[in-house]
Amino acid sequence: MRSTDVLIDGFGRVAGNVHAVLDGITPEQLIHRPAADANTIAWLVWHLTRGQDAQIADVAGTEELWLGSGFYYRFGLPFPPPATGYGQSPDEVAQVVAEPELLAEYYDATHAATISYLQGLSDDDLDRVIDENWNPPVTLGVRLVSILDDDAQHVGQAAYIRGLFG
Structure with a gap:
């Protein structure tokens, strides 16, 4: 097994969880906040996908x-194009309103691009330093694990909120 196969499996698990969260969800559930400043499912799925x-x-x-x-353009969110959700305020979180089908379509396109990229990598590629602003410098492999970890955390948060609905 190649190292990239493990990453592909991990991203595949996130994909399954994203779909489990979105399957049959209502618009009200997408924007529900379990606490006043909590993230919504819509924001969590959008943010993990944007990131x-x-x-x-x-x-x-x-x-x-x-x-x-x-x-x-299809989402029509009131943020500049580079926004990924990082550092957004509770008020900004509340502005992420989207149909579950659009969230799933964007996620699926992003997932497909991710898997296609990973399939073209070798184990040696994962050792390539991509960011020297850290000590130790960040390799491609470490960055990919970081993306996967962030996605897993956010889809877990979305699943928790979805579970509140029984």
């Missing part, structure tokens, strides 16, 4: 699907 899209495009040297495939 993955932006970071995979960066390391792959490709255009983000957010702009390149027109998702920015």
Whole structure:
């Protein structure tokens, strides 16, 4: 087994969880906040997808699907195109309202781009330093694990909120 096969499996598990959260969800459930300043399922799925899209495009040297495939315009969110949700306020979180089908479509496109990129990598590629602003410098493998970890945390949070509905 190659190291990238483990990453592909991990991202596949996130995909299954994203779909489990979105399957049959109502618009009210998507924007429900279990506490006044809590994130919503809509924001969590959008944010994990935006982060993955932006970071995979960066390391792959490709255009983000957010702009390149027109998702920015289809979502119609009141944020500048580079926004990924990082550091957003509770008021901004509340502004992420989208149909579950659109969230799933954007996620699926991002997932497909991620898997395609991973399939083209070798184990040696994962050792390539991509960011020397850290000590130790960040390798591609470490960045990919970081993306996967962030996605797993956010989809877990979304699953928790979804579970509140029984």
